[in-house]
Amino acid sequence: MRTFDTDALECLAAIVEEGGFERAAVRLSITQSAVSQRLRSLEAQAGTVLLVRSRPLRATTAGRLLIKHAVQLRLLRADLDNDLQELTPGSSAAREEDRISIAINADSIATWALPALGPLVSEGLPLEIITDDQNFTHEWLREGQVLGCVTTLKQALRGCKVLPLGAMEYVAVASAGYAQKNCPQGLQVGNFRQIPFIAFNRKDDLQAQFVARALGLRRVSLVQRFVPSSEGQVRAALAGWGASVVPRLQVQGLLERGDLVNLVPATTLPVSLFWHCWNLDSAVIDRMTQALVEGSRQALNEPKNSPVTK
Secondary structure (H helix, E strand, O other), X not given: OOOOOHHHHHHHHHHHHHOOHHHHHHHHOOOHHHHHHHHHHHHHHHOOOOEEOOOOOEEOHHHHHHHHHHHHHHHHHHHHHHHHHHHOOOOOOOXXXXXXXXXXXXXXXXXXXXXXXXXXXXXXXXEEEEEEOXXXXXXXXXXXXXXXXXXXXXXXXXXXXXXXXXXXXXXXXXXXXXXXXXXXXXXXXXXXXXXXXXXXXXXXXXXXXXXXXXXXXXXXXXXXXXXXXXXXXXXXXXXOOOEEEEEHXXXXXXXXXXXXXXXXXXXXXXXXXXXXXXOOOOHHHHHHHHHHHHHHHHHOEOOOOOOEEO
């Protein structure tokens, strides 16, 4: 079995995570030429190209395997730090290259996930949260760039375990002024095509799912505006940009104050969320799993599925 230089592995991971050689050099506190030298050395040892020099840079299949190995080594170091911390409190300090990365959908970040993870961060966990659409966060886990993710995907990935977190309820809202002027009777078959819907990005199909469910249609085509931020979507709705389908948990206070109006009070769209993580014996993964499960129980509707391992 080949043993790869840990500094070179971290260098490869840093290039991909930071999006370039220069930023990787800054992160690792080395020169850009040293970054290139470490990568060449690692590619020579692996016997294959590890990076595609495109824009943005991306790892090859072999490169993704080695990045996953680098992330696993970080986890081992984090577990060791956790054990040492219990024996000698205050003895360890997290390094930049030891960051623990997970992928979480933006709506969970905007509502329940940060309070759930707060105690771990306060204890010194070097956490990095990567955000993506809830239907795509699992791709980060599949490629080995994170050790866990919150996603709508139910099926466990190879080498991973999955636990149900619960369902987040979505509602269609608009500002009180916009609703009064453009849809005083709420969202209807006769007016939804004239209402711009504020979506997270082009991958976000929640708006169309909600409208189809609320109006009993099989397929809908919407006029959309894109704001790649959960908080930004709400602010855009408040500013009168149009309607948006957002978590009830995020806007309940605004609805109660009358700043936003629920356009279809009789309809909600429940979206089930799941926590996927590597199926490893790791105190760090166990603590993170426990924090997310407990946090989701307080904020989301009760999960209905059992844990799955693959």
